[in-house]
Amino acid sequence: MKVTIVGSGYVGLVTGACFSEVGIDVVCVDIDENKISNLNKGIIPIYEPGLEDMITRNMKKGRLSFTTQIKDAVKDSEAVFISVGTPPDEDGSADLKYVIAVARDCGKHIDDYTLVITKSTVPVGTSLKVKNAVQEELDKRGVDVSFDVASNPEFLKEGAAINDFLKPDRIVVGVENERAKEILKKLYKPFTLNGHPVLFMDIVSAEMTKYAANSMLATKISFMNDIANLCEIVGADVNKVRKGIGSDTRIGNKFIYPGIGYGGSCFPKDVQALIRTGGEHNYDLQVLKAVEAVNKKQKVVLFNKILKHFNGDLEGKTITLWGLSFKPQTDDMREAPSLEIVKRLLEAGATVKAYDPIAIEEAKHHFGDTISYYKDQYEALIDADCLAILTEWPEFKFPNFNIVNRLLKNPFIFDGRNIYDRFEMKAKGFDYFCIGVDTAKEIVTPVLSSAS
Incomplete structure (x- = not known):
């Protein structure tokens, strides 16, 4: 055949x-x-x-x-x-x-x-x-x-x-x-x-299925990010909330991890296209419009945390980014949160250093020589004022934190993917900031439970 x-x-x-x-x-x-x-x-x-x-x-x-x-x-x-x-x-x-x-x-x-x-x-x-x-x-x-x-x-x-x-x-x-x-x-x-x-x-249903599937997944992501932001405000822990709702078989535990927004070639484009299709048929897809709006705001949440921690002044600060692709195991940077975060950091006067296992060459097409690129994740940390995690690559999950602490000017980690345990980070001497928990106000001692 x-x-x-x-x-x-x-x-x-x-x-x-x-x-x-x-x-x-x-x-x-x-x-x-x-x-x-x-x-x-x-x-x-x-x-x-x-x-x-x-x-x-x-x-x-x-x-x-x-x-x-x-x-x-x-x-x-x-x-x-x-x-x-x-x-x-x-x-x-x-x-x-x-x-x-x-x-x-x-x-x-x-x-x-x-x-x-x-x-x-x-x-x-x-x-x-x-x-x-x-x-x-x-x-x-x-x-x-x-x-x-x-x-x-x-x-x-x-x-x-x-x-x-x-x-x-x-x-x-x-x-x-x-x-x-x-x-x-x-x-x-x-x-x-x-x-x-x-x-x-039928063909029409098959065409609709693709857009509906990606829009549903995007909806789960934006919903969870909205809940994460509210958790920070009211003092809840989004990680516990996520486990609580994910255990409901009607909801499930996939695509409910808080972070810095979705990107890539599918979700942003398909949500926009389905909204457009609704408009062409005089139907206002209000939920998907909200999904898109939440996602756009979420892409600057980590930048705002960095800006706030440095009292609104990033002029002359050096920020190291680990991860540039929109997700692990790809060099795809279409609609990646890193695009918006790097833009904001540069506009604020910061110097940006970046490491990604795969996406460096692709990143050069987007950023040119406006940021510095490194082939080693630790080398990128030297004399940086903080580290920000933008992509949850496996090699970032268990780094040598003694080296990280030694190379950074300040022991500040901004985790946009919640890949670290915040209590462990604090115990290791880091000021640690993640999504969906106000770690600045949190008591360090964790609440013990039988479920991990």
């Missing part, structure tokens, strides 16, 4: 690599000649654990190839996946020009039945636009080639995408007939042998 993946970004590469891993012949297409040239040399444009080895292995076995020529790629392909970007416009709506361009290319070049599958995250109704674009090009050619469209949204977590694809919680597929359904059943059979469900539905 042969499939074509158009778009060799994050989703396209993971999809192509995983399909080839189970024996499907895959051709990945991209208009970026430099990217394709690098991929053919084994140079991967993104960081994702396990992806490079999987791509290299399947290229050697002849099951995975890369090209800029969509005309050759779609020949003999049973299915074409559209996996190009859908960046947000200024009004928050998804820009579909790349999706429609691929649909038109399919219409220009297919010569036998083909299933055109939208993998990109797209607003409700996009598949109809894809279908019309393919048909318009077929009509221009004056040929009668049958095709179908389908929606197959991705639910990949950056940093765990390979496992998510190979062992999915569920596979959501929107189809309009049995022929399309059978092709997708065959494609995904290797991934469903252990009982992982394929949820077939």
Whole structure:
């Protein structure tokens, strides 16, 4: 079986690599000649654990190839996946020009039945636009080639995408007939042998499912951050509150960890796009507007804590940041809280030193030479006035605190991800500030309990 993946970004590469891993012949297409040239040399444009080895292995076995020529790629392909970007416009709506361009290319070049599958995250109704674009090009050619469209949204977590694809919680597929359904059943059979469900539905529902899922997760994050801020004001401990509500099976314990806001390629864009879709249908999505507003405010909470601790004056202060990516196990900095925090620190006159295990090169595209970059997390601490944790990378969880204390000018730690035990930090001599607890007013002795 042969499939074509158009778009060799994050989703396209993971999809192509995983399909080839189970024996499907895959051709990945991209208009970026430099990217394709690098991929053919084994140079991967993104960081994702396990992806490079999987791509290299399947290229050697002849099951995975890369090209800029969509005309050759779609020949003999049973299915074409559209996996190009859908960046947000200024009004928050998804820009579909790349999706429609691929649909038109399919219409220009297919010569036998083909299933055109939208993998990109797209607003409700996009598949109809894809279908019309393919048909318009077929009509221009004056040929009668049958095709179908389908929606197959991705639910990949950056940093765990390979496992998510190979062992999915569920596979959501929107189809309009049995022929399309059978092709997708065959494609995904290797991934469903252990009982992982394929949820077939109509196309509109599949498109909505993607946005609804990400918006729900974003809602949980913003809700918990709002509660965390209230906890600080009233003297409650958000960590205990989180455990209390997370034990309720109706709520669960995922995505209720307080922090400095969500970022990345999905949540911000998808929340905005769904709000826009509501507006286009004269429906005001008030909850999601609040989710977005809370998230924007949350990204400056840690900066405000730093500013307050230094009595509103950061001029001449040196701040060390551990972590720049929006989450661990990725170099993705799209909508990362670090972008807003660094901006505020620089505007306040501070000098910024930063360390991230993976995202330094990506950070240079955003910050240039306005901050200093380090290859060692401890070297970045030398003569800094404080340390701020922005990303919960595993290597930050158990550092040598004796070295940290010795290298910092002041034993101040601002933890935007609540990865440390505040009582231990105080016992080690640090002034420790986290999210959802007013540690400045707190009694040091912890309340003992049977539950950790």
